[in-house]
Amino acid sequence: MSEFPNLSETPVPVLEEVPVHKSEKNVVSLSELPEAGTGEKTLALKAAAFAGQSLPGLMDQSDLETPEPGEARLAEPFEQLRLVADRFEEKTSKAPVVFLASLGALAQFTARATWTANAFAAGGIKTAAPAEYASQDDMIAAFKDSGASLACLVSSDGTYETEAGPAAMALKDAGVNHVYLAGRPGEREAELNNAGVDAFLYAGCDLLELLKDAHARLAGAAGVENSDLEVRS
Numbered sequence: 001m002s003e004f005p006n007l008s009e010t011p012v013p014v015l016e017e018v019p020v021h022k023s024e025k026n027v028v029s030l031s032e033l034p035e036a037g038t039g040e041k042t043l044a045l046k047a048a049a050f051a052g053q054s055l056p057g058l059m060d061q062s063d064l065e066t067p068e069p070g071e072a073r074l075a076e077p078f079e080q081l082r083l084v085a086d087r088f089e090e091k092t093s094k095a096p097v098v099f100l101a102s103l104g105a106l107a108q109f110t111a112r113a114t115w116t117a118n119a120f121a122a123g124g125i126k127t128a129a130p131a132e133y134a135s136q137d138d139m140i141a142a143f144k145d146s147g148a149s150l151a152c153l154v155s156s157d158g159t160y161e162t163e164a165g166p167a168a169m170a171l172k173d174a175g176v177n178h179v180y181l182a183g184r185p186g187e188r189e190a191e192l193n194n195a196g197v198d199a200f201l202y203a204g205c206d207l208l209e210l211l212k213d214a215h216a217r218l219a220g221a222a223g224v225e226n227s228d229l230e231v232r233s
Helices: 040-050 076-092 106-121 136-146 157-173 186-195 207-222
Strands: 097-102 126-128 150-154 178-182 199-201
Touching: 076 207, 097 106, 097 136, 106 126, 106 150, 106 157, 106 178, 106 207, 126 136, 136 157, 150 157, 150 207, 157 178, 157 186, 199 207
Parallel strands: 097 126, 097 150, 150 178, 178 199
Antiparallel strands: none
């Protein structure tokens, strides 16, 4: 859910439920089934199914597990953000996107660019594909063509030492309202912040909060009220 998301996935097709007219004959509840362990319970369930019953039909409400208050699946918050991304696209006619500001050569930024794209995709946010740029001006031109309002610097630590600060400043001057950097800042955090880097994206960061904040910033830049992006029940 949070490492290998698929933004192009389609809903799982399911068969339409067809009402079954049950006969009073052979109708049983789970409490009347044989004990498990000998195979008799499986045979009884099979016979009930052939008689037109479904497993839920054999259950009393008391047999159904009720989640404890506050209990939720670990993937649920990310699923909610994917739905928020769908609502954003409905409202704006374009998907939420972050520009990947790649620095240096392909070998220097590919690993982080791939990881970063997956991290944003976990919240339903697409990324503008990174590329090798001949100059900083070419990178800024690509940002402007992307239509994005957020950008994330992606490259190696060595490249960051000389290029991250100037690139962050240039992105801010070009209109980026929030600049991320893929990687841990280490001792250069204050220096990078002063240059225009607003947040750091790395394995172990609070990804969920970062994605929530990104959605809020995307909504603000697009002029969409957050209430308009609430997930519909």
